[in-house]
Amino acid sequence: MNSNTFAHSAFFDETSSSQRFVAELLGKADIRINGDRPWDIKFNAHGVIDEALARGNLGLGESYMNGDWDAEHLDEFFFRLLRAHLPEQINPRKLVFHHLRTRLINLQTASRAFEVGEAHYDLGNDFYAAMLDPRMTYTCGYWKTAETLDQAQEAKLDLICRKLELEPGMRVLDIGCGWGSFMAYAAEHYGVECVGLTISREQADFGKSLMQQGLPVEFRLKDYRDETERFDRIVSIGMFEHVGRKNYRTYMDVANRCLKDDGLFLLHTIGKNVRDTSPDPWLDKYIFPNGELPALGHVTDAAEELFVVEDLHNFGADYDRTLMAWHENFEAAWPQFADTYGERFYRMWRYYLLSCAGAFRARDIQLWQFVLSKKGKLGGYRRVS
Template identity: 40%
Template structure:
């Protein structure tokens, strides 16, 4: 066979009903598709079998992570070109069901089966997580999910995140560095919380200790940082000791549901609430409300998705759920605000910084690509490929307004009803 690329291109186009916007190079060396565009490299028949057994995003992800599928050219350009096929078409379940009944579509599927060889489902890459849905967001399942994502190795995260070791959206100015932008984000959070010397701050999901160290060093507060990751905690404790802040910063391996030493003057939750889950979110909000003193402030920094027609359905990205954030869930910002207020908070400010996350992710991709060989040695080729795809695709999702990120400032109202915020609230800007 010397025409696998042309046959593959023709069959896929017959299946999806539109021309493929990328060039294909198949395992036999043949090529097909428009010239001058990035090339999708189909290294073997197994890649086709992966797509047949799991059409859509997860099948593509399995082929990519395993190395059965690769890209020659700009990764962002390829993702832009196929975004409409993977995202928009993948969401239209009715049109997909109708297409499956079309005789031409069924004939194309049979042709792909013949081209792929024996139609046995290939085993998923070892980087994929498989678990029972019935245990979502118990303390045990949350520990496993956090360990899968964060206990990859601190050295690997240092490659991606850089010296700041902040794993959340930075706050950019034109011409600034990633480190500048992350410092400015931590300072923005500190100003929104109005941190002053002598206060107690609870940092929920403290990561590698960046917010805890910044708040203690720059604002003189005492900080308790909690995480479920053993590796994060070890790194953060060393960082605290190196900064000479052990008298002001305590890092705990602890679930937010087990914190019992409130009240705190302020609480920061930066990039953590995505792990909570819709079923537990009101509980999360009530726990933070309980831990905050009257008049205290909460800064909840959280990724949001766009509202959908059926908000009762379990909304999850298959690739991210299987390879990146097991059990992670995104909610619309309106749902987050509603749950916080149901718990008793008064929401005082919501700031969208969506474009800032796209810039942050693109910079992380540059960091990873610059030390690709070392990243592979520290983890695995599959894990490094997961991260490259996840961060690049997420950058485009933020740029295309498919997802956003918001800082929600809320107050636990005192009995007097006075929030303690200035009349012109956005003085932190």
């Protein structure tokens, strides 16, 4: 589509300096305004550019939720946007307060710990059951040899069990156990006993109902800071993103306190490439209240003198494929939820899944699995993949 078409768009004015700036900026990512390719942005209303320039992804995301703009392949739009590092070339003044708030205030205190459970994980078990695999695994799958979402999630669970060197009779603590998919798998296939911590009552109740009769699995509705029992192994899959930088050391202290001296601790977390950045304001407001991605240095700093890093595995690119599989399931199941949640929720959830898929595809964010020991494993740790 040529520039003459842009100029005659009802919602785009090339004479505006801000809109010329944005058009040139998007051009660096090969994104056209009102173009005809699947990743091009199409305006449906005035004000989208001003919102994005003034409020960053918060303004862009809210205007999308309102139906003010579209992109047929939203994942590819964000992949191109982030791969070209375009957000770094915009510094919205109105986000200064958000940055200071996340740096100065502990948003993940024990009193706030249950907020994300109530806002996100308690949306409805039937909703998540339609989107996720049958085990209800709400973390990145491992697609090394997998062809389906179910296979990728089972491969991830088995990978973790093998990395932890599980043996029958061991007791395992799962910090942030979700609906219990790891605990059920580990108990069934490796003969271990599991205790899971969650801050979501919906997850705990539904997880108990999913457990096969007789599996030695226990759900505890409690904050991780309150756990004192000691275990042979500890696992934490997709929970560290809710801990917050002011609590990373406390988290590692708890893990150290609860792990036996010869034990292993596997930490599975999304991470960011740059340390001194703030949480995304749109995700913070609409998806994961008080969440914050750690940088690699945050994890190693918090673990210093408490743990030895035995292994570090990055398979962040697999999260792109996982999110796209969730999105496919979400779209297929949406008709049964449309009346309950409405159009604005649909656009919000679509924005969440596809923008995150684009971010992982661009390698803007990562997925790390750490294997940690308290004193260093005698004879060394044999890597598993």
